[in-house]
Amino acid sequence: MPVYVENRQIVVPGDPIADKNRFTVEGKVYERNGKYYSKVLGVVFVDRDSRKVNVVTLKGKYIPKPGDVVIGKVVEVGLTNWIVDINSPYPAVLPLTEVYSKPTSIARNELSKILDVGDIIAAKIISFDYARDPLITIKESRLGKVKKGLLVEVSPSKIPRVIGRKGSMISMIKEMLNVDLLVGQNGRIVIIGDDKDRVELAALVIKKIEREAHTSGLTDRVKEFITVKLSQIGGGD
């Protein structure tokens, strides 16, 4: 038997997943003596048609990846940069050159006028190689200081589920609840909307997705959940 697990099975570190060469094994696995074993507490996705097995972790910290959009919190204002907490073991560095494109000379006390400790920002990771702390930028559209919204934190490994296949889940929440979502790959989500009830409902929905991320048929269940809850809050809607 080349595969030792079923689709959507929960695995723990050390569980055998599949033999080498018969299947393409991806995700959080390691190889030993021609066999793949799980590295983490996770869930396995087995696709017998395309002969692919993927082990996805259920928990864990965010490891920065270049190109990811993250939601960060400014924790320190330096001389020419800001230190930003991005919910990861590695604090991110936002240099002044990634805030202004033109060469500028700004005194230290001026820096905190642009971004101060406690500010929430949406940023993109430029580079990260473990040897140095990740560099981030806010020089793109949609990036920068987040002025209003509700910040929700989920496990970073559940973010793909919140987004859904080709963004299906996220666009459904946006449409049904008429809110805007800013999703960071580091597990932080900002919900922006005018109606307080709907923003709170969106937070509930995200928490539900996090809890049930490893189950199947989630999109349909979330749709039903939103419909039921909406009828409860929006009497005059």
Next chain:
Amino acid sequence: MKGNIKLIDENGKRVDGRYPNEMRRLRIEAGVLKNADGSALVELGNNKILVAVYGPHEAIPKYVAEPDRAVIRCRYSMAPFSVDERKSPNPSRREIELSMVIRQALEPAVFLNEYPRTMIDVFIEVLEADGGTRTASITAAAVALADAGIAMRDLVSAIAIGKVDGRLVVDLNGIEDQYGEGDMPIAMMPQLNYVTLFQADGVFTPQEIEEAFRMVSDPIKKVYREQKKALKKKYEEVVEEVEKNE
């Protein structure tokens, strides 16, 4: 006092009514603490041990960080009320040593290279102690590490083999530990079949050590099954709940 107390009766039963190859009741629960990244509560007989894992996070203080791997900081601590007579809350010589021993038993199982320059905190709190806290602590810490989503080669399961009244027995309790002839805690990575901790206190012949390793495989497997069950429980409950509603 030693040697005068009968620890195995004429029916071959031990002080708490167990047979020599029988371990105490084991209960493991994962994810008991909300603030911690990973946590576990282990009850082995009367032992009650709570483990919280934080991390990987930024290494504090910075100079302890290793450029190529994570460092594990482990603290084993006994609550003042965990034993009959109040234990001073200050870390004792024994606690400091056990912290190190437990860390060394866990390190081979963790992929430390995956998290360079970081630190993983393992806090072990013994709420009630009755012999075999170090093995129960290792069992609990392995579950808490996995529960935190940290990459590991395998879980670590541990149990002690002891010698009382000249016989080898599994999983010593407090009385047997105190009046028995020897205690031999063993921790293993059950899937890989590696030993990560092996200590012996007392006098054992080479034959007895070989016999101990034969005896330990069954209880280790049992501990491992319980660990796996505890880790999966939370997630499988959600699956069941969802399927029931449909």
